[in-house]
Amino acid sequence: MQVIDLLALRNTKNIGDDALLKLIRLMRRNHLDNFESLSTVGPQLDVLSKPARTALHSLFSEENSSAARNAAVRQTDQLRANNITVVPYGSEFYPVSLTALKKAPPLLFCKGNLSLLKSTKNVAVVGSRNCTKRGEVITQRTVAALAKSNFNIVSGLALGIDAAAHIAALDCKTPTIAVVVDVDEISPAKNRVLAEKILDHDGLLVAENPPNTKVIPAFFAKRDRIQSGLSCGVFAIETAVDGGTMHAVKAAQEINRPVYVPDAARANYEDLTLDVISGTQHLALTRQAIAYTGADYDEIIVCLSDRSNQIMSLKAT
Numbered sequence: 001m002q003v004i005d006l007l008a009l010r011n012t013k014n015i016g017d018d019a020l021l022k023l024i025r026l027m028r029r030n031h032l033d034n035f036e037s038l039s040t041v042g043p044q045l046d047v048l049s050k051p052a053r054t055a056l057h058s059l060f061s062e063e064n065s066s067a068a069r070n071a072a073v074r075q076t077d078q079l080r081a082n083n084i085t086v087v088p089y090g091s092e093f094y095p096v097s098l099t100a101l102k103k104a105p106p107l108l109f110c111k112g113n114l115s116l117l118k119s120t121k122n123v124a125v126v127g128s129r130n131c132t133k134r135g136e137v138i139t140q141r142t143v144a145a146l147a148k149s150n151f152n153i154v155s156g157l158a159l160g161i162d163a164a165a166h167i168a169a170l171d172c173k174t175p176t177i178a179v180v181v182d183v184d185e186i187s188p189a190k191n192r193v194l195a196e197k198i199l200d201h202d203g204l205l206v207a208e209n210p211p212n213t214k215v216i217p218a219f220f221a222k223r224d225r226i227q228s229g230l231s232c233g234v235f236a237i238e239t240a241v242d243g244g245t246m247h248a249v250k251a252a253q254e255i256n257r258p259v260y261v262p263d264a265a266r267a268n269y270e271d272l273t274l275d276v277i278s279g280t281q282h283l284a285l286t287r288q289a290i291a292y293t294g295a296d297y298d299e300i301i302v303c304l305s306d307r308s309n310q311i312m313s314l315k316a317t
Helices: 003-010 017-029 035-040 042-047 050-059 062-081 096-100 114-118 133-148 161-171 189-200 217-230 245-254 275-285 294-311
Strands: 085-088 107-112 122-126 152-155 176-179 204-207 234-236 259-262 290-292
Touching: 003 017, 003 035, 003 050, 003 062, 003 085, 003 107, 017 035, 017 042, 035 050, 042 050, 050 062, 062 085, 085 114, 096 217, 096 294, 107 114, 107 189, 114 204, 122 133, 122 161, 122 217, 122 245, 133 152, 133 161, 133 294, 152 161, 152 217, 161 176, 161 189, 176 189, 176 217, 189 204, 204 217, 217 245, 234 245, 234 275, 245 259, 245 275, 259 275, 290 294
Parallel strands: 122 152, 122 234, 152 176, 176 204, 234 259, 259 290
Antiparallel strands: 085 107, 107 204
16 A cells, blocks of 8 residues: 555545545455555445545546646655654554554654564653642652663653653653644644653654644544553553543553553642542542552553563454
8 A cells, every 4th residue: 555545535525534444454454555446345434424435436537647646646745845744554564553443543644763663661640731730740760760771752842741751751761652633733832842852862753644634632532542542551640530530541442451540649649639640540539440559560561561462463354
């Protein structure tokens, strides 16, 4: 499959990510090299919605296919000029861990060290933008323990806990992956310098959206599932019950990845009624997550290593 063909499909109106993923799987299954060849698989296209099928059939015309491919060539040239690599589902660098997601991203737009995508020793460390100083300390200690056992750190480059996790990884000289909405236009702007530091230290920026994508709140929730999908475990350091971090927690639960939260009662918080830890405490009390302290790191590392090995057995279809 050629990236140009996949971009041409993605750029076609009414062919969204769900349809594109189905088409990529069809192309892989039928050993097709270009989108025009999809016209030969007939009834197999019934997996698409009617609008997507109509759009695809329109794309088969010589005039439309030529225009779509030319636009995709220009887009590819621009991506290359900005050091952005497109990694399609099922390709060499596509993370096998992401194939467990119900809605795996069909394309990844990446900038930086692509080899990190092949690792199954990635751990997400995420949390509230409005974090406490105590949360930052716990983040630093958690990242240091993971780095000591050669785990890569995944987070979302947001303010608060996410930024603290990336900074701690850089301090520990362990690779870090930032899952963002747009690898070219970093949001929030305040973390653009941090993004450059991540790249300068052999890290990676990943997005499922192409550059110049308009940032809307829904994209951050979608991003959170990728953080969990890339990882063999998720540490939710601080979050309210209705905090955005809960999207990452839910995604981890859906794909059977362990979730860890600080044991608030033993973590020296001055006030256990803080809203910013209400979510993590709820997860611990309902046993949806494993409460931990520094004394538990050795046991956690064993569990994460086992989970990493299990993920290696997954295979894209």
